[in-house]
Amino acid sequence: MTVCTSSVPAVVAEIDGSALRHNLRRVRESAPGCPVAAVIKADGYGHGLIRVARALQGVDAYAVARLEEALWLREEGITGPILLLEGFLHAAELEPIARHRLTVVVHHRWQLEALEGARLPLPVQAWLKLDSGMHRLGFPPSELPAARARLAACASVTGPLVLMTHLACADDRDSPVTLRQLSLFDRFTAEADGQSIANSAAILGWPAAQRGWLRPGIMLYGASPFTEGSGESLGLRPVMTLRSRLVAVNRLREGDPVGYGGDWICPEDMPVGVVAIGYGDGYPRHAPAGTPVLIGGRQVPLVGRVSMDMITVDLRSLPHARVGDTAILWGRGLPVETVARRAGTIAYELLCGVARHRVHYQEIQHGQVL
Numbered sequence: 001m002t003v004c005t006s007s008v009p010a011v012v013a014e015i016d017g018s019a020l021r022h023n024l025r026r027v028r029e030s031a032p033g034c035p036v037a038a039v040i041k042a043d044g045y046g047h048g049l050i051r052v053a054r055a056l057q058g059v060d061a062y063a064v065a066r067l068e069e070a071l072w073l074r075e076e077g078i079t080g081p082i083l084l085l086e087g088f089l090h091a092a093e094l095e096p097i098a099r100h101r102l103t104v105v106v107h108h109r110w111q112l113e114a115l116e117g118a119r120l121p122l123p124v125q126a127w128l129k130l131d132s133g134m135h136r137l138g139f140p141p142s143e144l145p146a147a148r149a150r151l152a153a154c155a156s157v158t159g160p161l162v163l164m165t166h167l168a169c170a171d172d173r174d175s176p177v178t179l180r181q182l183s184l185f186d187r188f189t190a191e192a193d194g195q196s197i198a199n200s201a202a203i204l205g206w207p208a209a210q211r212g213w214l215r216p217g218i219m220l221y222g223a224s225p226f227t228e229g230s231g232e233s234l235g236l237r238p239v240m241t242l243r244s245r246l247v248a249v250n251r252l253r254e255g256d257p258v259g260y261g262g263d264w265i266c267p268e269d270m271p272v273g274v275v276a277i278g279y280g281d282g283y284p285r286h287a288p289a290g291t292p293v294l295i296g297g298r299q300v301p302l303v304g305r306v307s308m309d310m311i312t313v314d315l316r317s318l319p320h321a322r323v324g325d326t327a328i329l330w331g332r333g334l335p336v337e338t339v340a341r342r343a344g345t346i347a348y349e350l351l352c353g354v355a356r357h358r359v360h361y362q363e364i365q366h367g368q369v370l
């Protein structure tokens with residue numbers, strides 16, 4: 001978003017590059033010696049693709065979901081390896097993929113056929129994906145050996161061939177599914193030049209998956225991949241702090257309804273604050289009354305429904321709160337996971353959903369504005 005000098009942005013997403021690098025070190029400590037493909041799809045999980053790529057410069061590779069994301073990285077001068085996690089979505093993408101030296105995941109027969117029929121300026125690097133039980137992308141075990149043989153024989157493909165899979169239940173440390181997926185995967189690793197299994201949950205919770213290329217996403221941004229606990233308890237630092245300001249403080253009377261539908265009623269005479277953020281900025285509309293908002297270092301509860309541009313908060317515990325005070329919606333001091341769980345979703349969705357055309361992004365280092 002462009003900001004006129006005369007306007008003060010209502011909503012700011014502070015992005016802490018030093019926190020990104022700290023979290024990358026946490027990845028490397030968890031599985032020493034393993035190469036890391038930093039997952040920066042979906043505009044760097046809502047943090048800004050190029051900003052995140054630059055902060056993580058020196059990482060072994062980047063991983064994105066779409067060709068456009070990879071081409072944008074190349075345009076911005078990122079020259080290192082880039083992995084396309086879904087490979088190509090159409091055969092016409094193969095030419096730019098080859099020209100820009102992108103690595104593709106090959107997960108389906110139609111992609112093999114497209115590669116075999118392609119006439120490319122230079123061969124592409126490929127990772128081969130096994131469906132070890134998630135049943136989304138990947139060759140079933142029965143088809144994997146033939147797929148590998150066809151890739152090895154294909155003139156449009158060059159080595160080394162990395163075998164990969166994706167875990168369906170790694171975020172649940174008690175699930176038996178992960179070990180079943182790993183043992184199926186292990187039947188095929190002997191024939192591969194390299195391997196890749198681990199997303200954030202596996203890097204933090206499944207030592208048996210900590211080998212070959214790591215593919216951390218959410219943990220780089222400081223949030224926990226697990227259903228309980230926070231990134232902080234895992235030694236991670238939040239990268240995004242989303243903040244806005246109190247734009248009104250109203251003294252309401254007992255019985256006054258607040259917001260659309262009027263379904264939140266003041267239980268007594270009380271101050272209610274209005275914060276300039278809403279679902280139009282990416283704050284979750286389903287956040288219920290009680291969802292914490294951080295004002296003046298204290299958590300106060302959301303009351304009433306989330307509007308497009310505003311939320312209302314109960315200021316009874318903060319009688320001195322004033323118009324202009326900063327309100328933190330998530331980030332430093334208030335984990336995004338806490339807000340996500342209240343709203344019945346996951347940190348991934350909240351981070352990816354920040355409205356990039358409306359929210360002002362500000363880069364910081366060690367908590368300081370650059």
Ligand SMILES: *Cc1c(COP(=O)(O)O)cnc(C)c1O
Pocket residue numbers: 039041085166198199200201215216217218219225
């Ligand atoms: C998104 C993605 C990841 C990263 O997952 P996190 O849970 O964010 O760490 C890893 N591998 C694949 C194939 C993905 O699509």
